[in-house]
Amino acid sequence: MSRIEALTERLGEIPINTSEKVVLGKSRDSFWYSPILKEKLKDVSAEAIVSPYSEEELLQVLAACWALDIPVTARGGGTGNYAQAMPLAGGVVLDMRRMNAIKSIGDGVLVVEPGAVMSRIEAETRERSGQELRMHPSTRESATIGGFIAGGSGGVGSIRWGMLREPGNILRLRLATLEEEPRLIDLTGDEIAIVHHSYGVNGIITEVELPLAPAQDWVELMVAFDDWMSAARAGWALAHHEGLWLKQLAAIQAPAPHGYFARHRKFLREGDNLLCILAAPNAVRPLLELLRKDGGRVAFRSDTASDEDKKGLPPLYHLTWNHTTLQALKVDPEVTYLQVGTPPEDPMAAVAEIAQRFPDEIVGHVEFVRSAGRLYASLLPLYRYSSEARLREVVGALEAMGCGCYNPHVYTYEEGNRCGADPARLDLKRRADPKGLLNPGKMIGWEDPDYAYDPAGGYEYPGLRKAAP
Numbered sequence: 001m002s003r004i005e006a007l008t009e010r011l012g013e014i015p016i017n018t019s020e021k022v023v024l025g026k027s028r029d030s031f032w033y034s035p036i037l038k039e040k041l042k043d044v045s046a047e048a049i050v051s052p053y054s055e056e057e058l059l060q061v062l063a064a065c066w067a068l069d070i071p072v073t074a075r076g077g078g079t080g081n082y083a084q085a086m087p088l089a090g091g092v093v094l095d096m097r098r099m100n101a102i103k104s105i106g107d108g109v110l111v112v113e114p115g116a117v118m119s120r121i122e123a124e125t126r127e128r129s130g131q132e133l134r135m136h137p138s139t140r141e142s143a144t145i146g147g148f149i150a151g152g153s154g155g156v157g158s159i160r161w162g163m164l165r166e167p168g169n170i171l172r173l174r175l176a177t178l179e180e181e182p183r184l185i186d187l188t189g190d191e192i193a194i195v196h197h198s199y200g201v202n203g204i205i206t207e208v209e210l211p212l213a214p215a216q217d218w219v220e221l222m223v224a225f226d227d228w229m230s231a232a233r234a235g236w237a238l239a240h241h242e243g244l245w246l247k248q249l250a251a252i253q254a255p256a257p258h259g260y261f262a263r264h265r266k267f268l269r270e271g272d273n274l275l276c277i278l279a280a281p282n283a284v285r286p287l288l289e290l291l292r293k294d295g296g297r298v299a300f301r302s303d304t305a306s307d308e309d310k311k312g313l314p315p316l317y318h319l320t321w322n323h324t325t326l327q328a329l330k331v332d333p334e335v336t337y338l339q340v341g342t343p344p345e346d347p348m349a350a351v352a353e354i355a356q357r358f359p360d361e362i363v364g365h366v367e368f369v370r371s372a373g374r375l376y377a378s379l380l381p382l383y384r385y386s387s388e389a390r391l392r393e394v395v396g397a398l399e400a401m402g403c404g405c406y407n408p409h410v411y412t413y414e415e416g417n418r419c420g421a422d423p424a425r426l427d428l429k430r431r432a433d434p435k436g437l438l439n440p441g442k443m444i445g446w447e448d449p450d451y452a453y454d455p456a457g458g459y460e461y462p463g464l465r466k467a468a469p
């Protein structure tokens with residue numbers, strides 16, 4: 001009997017799917033945004049998909065996988081970018097989307113199961129309490145709240161509330177361990193940060209407590225500028241005005257807006273450099289007055305556009321964050337992206353230098369965010385890919401300029417986050433997953449606890465298992 005047959009026997013009524021097509025489909029996420037990962041991981045596959053409905057069922061699955069030594073990789077919406085939800089060692093993909101109950105909506109506090117899709121959560125919190133999540137990724141319609149916490153970092157809302165990791169943005173997590181007798185543990189305070197953005201390697205999130213914010217009828221604004229640095233500088237200046245209640249602020253360089261934003265193209269001119277803004281209704285007039293002084297032209301505003309004009313438009317945040325890359329990929333499959341932190345003292349100097357040094361390879365994209373009391377210009381530029389060697393060269397040049405490049409073309413936590421083995425994450429993993437069965441291959445520190453970050457990269461997980469040819 002194979003280990004999956006043995007697992008099926010132990011799971012009783014809990015759904016397990018071994019159809020090759022389904023398994024292969026659910027073994028992938030948005031890893032293909034990276035041409036390097038696309039090639040490297042195209043054959044990765046689990047052996048089965050298991051879909052628990054409740055904590056009780058989940059604990060039963062985890063106990064069975066412990067007994068049979070089966071690797072377990074959690075999956076929410078599968079929108080993560082760095083192969084975070086891909087089962088490198090095979091085994092089981094845990095489809096968390098059936099664990100999606102909204103347990104309570106209080107005054108400023110939400111308790112929810114991890115598999116709830118974020119747009120559904122917000123529809124309910126808005127309707128029942130006039131509140132919304134503080135932030136969401138631009139994949140709000142398909143991403144789950146558990147996947148956002150385990151894989152994401154911030155997004156629409158981070159201009160006001162900071163990044164997801166900041167104290168107060170996640171209030172409590174409940175985690176299931178993978179042991180002989182799996183346990184449920186509640187984490188608050190510092191321990192939350194050890195689970196957040198850990199790709200599910202140190203426990204399966206089963207319940208989440210999050211803060212809520214007062215909901216607004218967000219106004220979508222596109223403000224166009226003739227040159228890139230005018231747009232970027234106007235965005236940077238705007239971001240500093242705390243009195244303007246913004247939910248989203250991004251600057252995107254020409255030719256991307258007219259070239260790639262197909263359904264908004266009718267509002268744009270060739271050569272437009274764009275600020276994409278979500279603003280509270282009471283912020284619209286003052287912010288437009290400021291941007292007009294900076295030379296901006298209002299290309300679109302949702303509060304005055306006709307129904308005819310708005311027909312068929314995606315939400316404006318579908319042009320921002322990594323959706324900018326998605327819009328570009330629809331038109332030009334040679335495009336990928338980089339993730340670049342700019343020096344906080346003078347980010348606009350870095351933005352200008354990048355535009356000047358890499359005019360044929362990089363198209364600028366700045367997300368303005370707050371973090372720990374400071375404002376940052378965080379870059380998600382489009383990058384015209386030619387080879388891995390050239391990409392390394394460009395990243396090296398950006399780092400020499402004082403920028404920090406978070407590599408979206410690798411699958412390990414350490415290489416992606418430019419860090420060595422993290423003792424706190426490792427310690428929790430040793431306690432919650434002593435056999436190392438949770439999402440194997442994503443944490444170099446598990447294989448090599450002394451791992452020091454090597455910018456040259458090149459780590460290959462030795463246990464990589466591919467689908468049978």
Ligand SMILES: Cc1cc2nc3c(=O)[nH]c(=O)nc-3n(C[C@H](O)[C@H](O)[C@H](O)COP(=O)(O)OP(=O)(O)OC[C@H]3O[C@@H](n4cnc5c(N)ncnc54)[C@H](O)[C@@H]3O)c2cc1C
Nearest residue numbers: 076077078079080138144146147148151152153155200205
């Ligand atoms: C077009 C596009 C735009 C994006 N925009 C943003 C953005 O604005 N901000 C941002 O932060 N990210 C963004 N992302 C990345 C991704 O969409 C988000 O991080 C999203 O929140 C992931 O949610 P998911 O449910 O799809 O997670 P998945 O991709 O399914 O999983 C992500 C990680 O979480 C783990 N995981 C899932 N559920 C659990 C659980 N219950 N317990 C433990 N681990 C779990 C998985 O194993 C995996 O490691 C974007 C991606 C794309 C393709």
